[in-house]
């Protein structure tokens with residue numbers, strides 16, 4: 143199956159589920175979407191969603207962040223927007239923010255407050271994962287468990303978790 147369809151199914155978990163029960167953008171003027179050009183990393187295979195949607199509010203670029211899989215170096219794609227989007231087309235990273243998947247030292251999937259969010263997001267500064275709206279963290283885990291069955295996704299997650307470790311040192 144084209145990975146786009148897998149992500150489109152996962153996206154639906156977050157169509158009506160948000161970190162808080164109200165629009166948290168009102169707390170911070172949507173700080174996570176500010177900036178002339180915001181970029182969110184796409185997870186392995188997710189760029190196929192944007193090939194399929196051909197949306198006019200974002201472009202996919204190659205980032206400098208890389209991981210290795212099957213002896214090849216792969217650049218992580220970045221979805222670049224201009225601070226507004228079609229809510230139903232936004233990428234997984236935006237849907238789960240300020241949470242993120244993370245592999246602990248035993249290689250087990252955890253869902254943590256994204257250490258990169260701590261400098262911009264009032265939720266990430268003030269709350270723990272289990273204080274978010276009911277089931278939000280559980281839904282994030284539910285989204286990533288099937289993706290973790292894919293070998294390339296696991297390879298990406300290992301590098302991504304090491305990358306998050308660098309931010310965790312500061313927060």
Ligand code: SF4
Pocket residue numbers: 161166167168169170171172173174175239240262263264265266
């Ligand atoms: S920065 Fe945090 S509180 Fe503000 S809109 Fe984004 S997720 Fe919500």
Ligand code: SF4
Pocket residue numbers: 174175180182223224225226227228232233236
């Ligand atoms: S894609 Fe949408 S939700 Fe994500 S950063 Fe851009 S405007 Fe914000």
